[in-house]
Amino acid sequence: MATVDLKRLAKELGLAVSTVSRALRDSYEISAETKERVFELARKLNYQPNPYASSLRKHKSRTIAVVIPEIANNFFALAINGIESIAQEKGYHVLIYLTHEQYEKEVAITRHLQSGRVDGILVSLSGETTNYDHLVDLKQKGIPIVFFDRIAESINSPKVITNDYESGYKAAEHLIQSGCRRIAYLSISNNLSISNKRMQGYLEALEDHRIKHDPKLAIQCSIHDNEENYKTVIALLKRKNRPDAIFASVERLAIASYHACEELNLSIPGDIRIISFSNLETAALLNPSLTTITQPAFEIGKEAASILFKILEKKSMTFSEERIILNSKLIVRKSTAQ
Amino acid sequence: MATVDLKRLAKELGLAVSTVSRALRDSYEISAETKERVFELARKLNYQPNPYASSLRKHKSRTIAVVIPEIANNFFALAINGIESIAQEKGYHVLIYLTHEQYEKEVAITRHLQSGRVDGILVSLSGETTNYDHLVDLKQKGIPIVFFDRIAESINSPKVITNDYESGYKAAEHLIQSGCRRIAYLSISNNLSISNKRMQGYLEALEDHRIKHDPKLAIQCSIHDNEENYKTVIALLKRKNRPDAIFASVERLAIASYHACEELNLSIPGDIRIISFSNLETAALLNPSLTTITQPAFEIGKEAASILFKILEKKSMTFSEERIILNSKLIVRKSTAQ
């Protein structure tokens, strides 16, 4: 079964390769009748154009890359879902790259992407990243970048984020109104825009409510080692002056906190309240003690992908300034509100 | 900034394009000195080979496709994590395609993949799929397939699965030993190998324990509509003769069940026991009433990817018969065992 390419179609139809090519691309200069014949044979032989030949020729791949820190995480899984849904609709292909929160890997991946393998990329930064040169290089090569969630403020590219400052504020305020006074904040990385903004909101809420912030309650966790974070929280909860609430800036830290509470037999919210940024709907469903700030992950993915495709199709970078802010939701369970 | 390609390097070095090409591929026929010069300039100019030119020429793309029903699901997210980790190690690229449990999409995607865009594919079938011609076609085009979890028994390709029958048996037995007698089984699709085998185990356990199976307790759920499944479970739990346990064959059905119990104010495991196949570790952590059968999703992904890469690199299909069976774990929480 010889591969069916343009040459094959052309020969069987007694046409030139170029004519067949144009017919398939529905060019205006080809007669309706010829197009019909070409389409029919193509369908019959199940012709599939070689994407690599086409990409080589056109310097376009109809492929995008998604570069994210991890995937075993509800937020990113949902975001990919959104991205893929738009990509499928637009006829684009999606390559997945995981940095595992490592700057080194992020650099290696983006460097590789300079090859022109993709037409554009969607990025959510690793927690180690503080230098953005690798991304600037990509932009300079003419490859559009759209950031989502974990953005690089200094790079002039579209960004899709959530209202982190406000959410951090609301979360802290919720805890305060529940009677908490010693609220610990678990930061995942002070390199990350999201973690910092959430913390700013938290600090502002404390201040507005005349609660003196104890710096010992703002804890820098590890971006890689969950086991260590678990121990950190255990230690935190064993302090003489135990906090009465934990505010976890990301899903993984929420999980570490739950584990720690279980280990120490602390009841939530009886002994300690926990509030976290997370998309753990199922967990929240099952445990009425959970209060979460849930990001619209699917929509973020869709939005980011939409912007990227707009850029790719208009071949313009006029969206550079764009900054879309979606709202997270503070989800308080009935039984928690009591 | 002109693009830096082989021609550019060759010109600057006063060498032929082919020499540069060979030097970069570390060919034995190039002198150490020349290689050194070539590498140096390539590094200096940050040369990135055009992957499409290379793929076109070699008929190899160093890219694989992962075709799965959904991603916002812990099992598949973890599996992708495993796949990506192996792919990154081997220098392969990973394209993601979601079928959203639709046969139509699965066909469209695999048909497209006949173009030679990828060197091989990893598949977990959609719940609608009963005809496998689209996959047979791919194989005939010489594109290796490795199935994982939701496999096509009749296709002679490597398969990575878990011990579904045994797990189903153990799950049912666990419920029986906890005193349950009216155990409902929620099937996601009777097209799926996993759902059927799990049910066989369940039926066998009932029989071995002399419990008559009530066919009305084996419930066929919707593969697409979670809202409908939620209602189905509600209806199930409102029957005069309410079941005393639910065995959910997949994560989504477990979630629907939890929702239903909450709505009806049924306590787990006081009013009803629920056991499910799921990778909802966090949920399980937070709710001691949960008993889960957890699949080694990350390992499944790694294993499947490893097999595929072995095939691709040895360029042989001698692994066709291979069938790897990994074991799921029945996770019973201390507080549940009571």
Added chain:
DNA sequence: CTGTTAGCGCATTCAC
């Protein structure tokens, strides 16, 4: 050890 030549499959000139 290195250079010359000839495509991979497709899209785009430029002819007619």
Added chain:
DNA sequence: GTGAATGCGCTAACAG
């Protein structure tokens, strides 16, 4: 409206 010729960037066969 259609065909012939060219080249995208790279690899491989064949020379020398």
